[in-house]
Amino acid sequence: MGNSTLFICSILLFIVTQEVQSLNKRCIGCRSRGELGTCGDPFPLNVTETIVESGLHVVACPSGWCGKLIEGTVGTFRSDDYGAATERMCLQRAPSDYEERCAYTMWNRKKVYMCFCNGDLCNSAFSISSFPLITLVSILIPLYNYYF
Template identity: 55%
Template sequence: MKTRLTVYSVRLIKRCVSCRSRGELGSCKDPFTMNSTQIEEDKAVEAVPCASGWCVKIIESQNLNNEYGLATERSCLQRGPDDNEERCAYTKWNYKNVYMCFCNGDLCNTATKVSLSPVLYSISLLSFLLTLWL
């Protein structure tokens, strides 16, 4: 019984990829090509439990228009955004210009970009059009 409860509770906790790479070196760069089995085998990449369920990917560069000094970091956010919306944007973080994406889901920060599912996009568009029409 204890084993079943432990396995069940572990599955309820979302995980985030935790790693950092610079340039073309390392396993953390974009595009991120590892699956969950490969993450377990790589010493530089971890799948860490994340209480908030919100993961982050941060791309920093001395000049966001080129690849020089590019670094990619993936980790867990202590708390998600106030509006609970997944998104990517250019922002300042630790006094640096970065491109930051945050998402909610198990190992969601492995994605190259955050995207809406076609069904969710269609529902959102339909709701918007209905509010305009009514």
């Protein structure tokens, strides 16, 4: 097998691996209110511990996009608001611009802070994104040109 064939096979294998991984994306599903809840922000648990915690679920997410919604603010208590509620979920579809972000928005006529992320269990904590394909290609092309 020639060097160029090996190079092309390596890139194709990487692309197929990325696609298969995208089919297996999961999100944390939970909701809790106040500082003592198990769904709080920052997420108080390691993802591997979620199976044993009441109210926490690891759910399959066909869209690959997870969300985190924070409703209310700690410190601004009203009679009907006894702490910030945090909800983590799988989104039915990606944002229209396919951008990961956090921002204030309106949800059910309330101002909430909402985050969108794309990746396996990305709504459990801060995550390091996987090595993007474009980065790999931008590294491999100069190497290919140098060696071949």
